[in-house]
Amino acid sequence: MGVFTATLTGNQWQRRFLSFEEDASARPWQIPYLYRNGGQPGKKVTCIAAIHGDELNGVRMLHELAAVLEGAPLRGSLCLVPVANLMGYANHSRYLPDRRDLNRMFPGLRDGSEGARLAYHLWQQFIAESDYVIDVHSGSYNRWNFPHLRGNMKENAMRAWAAKLSGVIVLNSSGVAGSLRKEAGKAGKPVFLIEAGETGRFEKKIVMQGLVLLLKLLAALDLIDAHLLEEARAFLTTAVLPETPPGYYRKAVWQRATQSGLFIPNAAPGEHVRAGQLLGTITDLFGHKRAEIFSETDGFILGMHLHPQVVPGRALFHIAYDFRELQGEGTE
Ligand SMILES: [Zn+2]
Numbered sequence: 001m002g003v004f005t006a007t008l009t010g011n012q013w014q015r016r017f018l019s020f021e022e023d024a025s026a027r028p029w030q031i032p033y034l035y036r037n038g039g040q041p042g043k044k045v046t047c048i049a050a051i052h053g054d055e056l057n058g059v060r061m062l063h064e065l066a067a068v069l070e071g072a073p074l075r076g077s078l079c080l081v082p083v084a085n086l087m088g089y090a091n092h093s094r095y096l097p098d099r100r101d102l103n104r105m106f107p108g109l110r111d112g113s114e115g116a117r118l119a120y121h122l123w124q125q126f127i128a129e130s131d132y133v134i135d136v137h138s139g140s141y142n143r144w145n146f147p148h149l150r151g152n153m154k155e156n157a158m159r160a161w162a163a164k165l166s167g168v169i170v171l172n173s174s175g176v177a178g179s180l181r182k183e184a185g186k187a188g189k190p191v192f193l194i195e196a197g198e199t200g201r202f203e204k205k206i207v208m209q210g211l212v213l214l215l216k217l218l219a220a221l222d223l224i225d226a227h228l229l230e231e232a233r234a235f236l237t238t239a240v241l242p243e244t245p246p247g248y249y250r251k252a253v254w255q256r257a258t259q260s261g262l263f264i265p266n267a268a269p270g271e272h273v274r275a276g277q278l279l280g281t282i283t284d285l286f287g288h289k290r291a292e293i294f295s296e297t298d299g300f301i302l303g304m305h306l307h308p309q310v311v312p313g314r315a316l317f318h319i320a321y322d323f324r325e326l327q328g329e330g331t332e
Contacts, residue, residue: 046078053095092200247323
């Protein structure tokens with residue numbers, strides 16, 4: 001029995017815990033969630049964050065979303081899971097205590113490893129009955145991501161969802177086996193992943209931009225009225241997103257370090273670049289230039305490596321390219 005079977009309706013959040021197994025001191029893990037059934041027909045949507053336990057911007061985004069929607073009418077049902085990987089979160093870690101990645105274990109196994117069991121419970125309680133899923137992440141390993149969406153744009157339902165989104169950067173990407181995105185997609189549930197900021201931080205601007213993305217995604221599903229988004233935008237003065245028509249980038253490429261040394265960026269996530277444009281330089285320990293990094297494509301910088309010390313092959317800039325508009329387009 002999942003959370004969406006709750007029949008209590010109303011305009012206030014129910015704040016509850018999902019008990020899961022036990023920690024080493026024999027106390028049950030208590031995974032927090034917020035649930036609302038608006039009492040009107042509509043879709044069932046789950047927003048989930050911190051599947052990687054150190055990706056915290058999404059936690060705050062869901063708190064802000066809950067505050068914005070408090071008391072507001074809702075068509076359908078909405079479940080928010082601010083910290084899915086409570087084990088990793090407790091250790092300030094991306095991973096589970098056994099060093100495995102929860103986001104490779106969906107849909108999980110009832111009698112499997114500790115991570116497979118957690119994935120199973122999350123799946124059964126929140127995902128199995130959801131019509132749509134939003135999964136919030138941040139850049140890992142010294143990476144910073146401009147707030148954007150990732151989803152499998154080969155799916156008609158995903159394209160229909162994305163066609164209602166403007167001012168949003170979307171990258172076509174279906175995810176890897178065992179990830180929530182991939183497995184929920186295989187189960188016929190459209191999933192958008194939000195990538196925003198870096199790990200271990202509450203970045204105010206990122207959180208506000210992520211909140212706008214969440215509101216846009218929910219308004220596109222008709223779960224909330226569009227005017228809520230406009231009202232939110234009025235006070236979210238820091239949440240500026242690019243003016244882009246509905247559409248998506250088909251591909252992305254990593255520009256990598258060609259030499260070791262110290263990396264000095266000359267561009268930033270959120271910027272459009274041209275093929276041949278200087279993205280950054282790498283110096284030696286005397287500060288002398290060793291290499292220049294140029295963009296191999298026209299595109300949009302999604303993400304960037306933050307730590308100055310680099311070695312050959314280190315991924316420096318993640319650049320999306322090959323933009324396709326969705327407005328007025330039929331399904332492929
Ligand atoms: Zn992640």
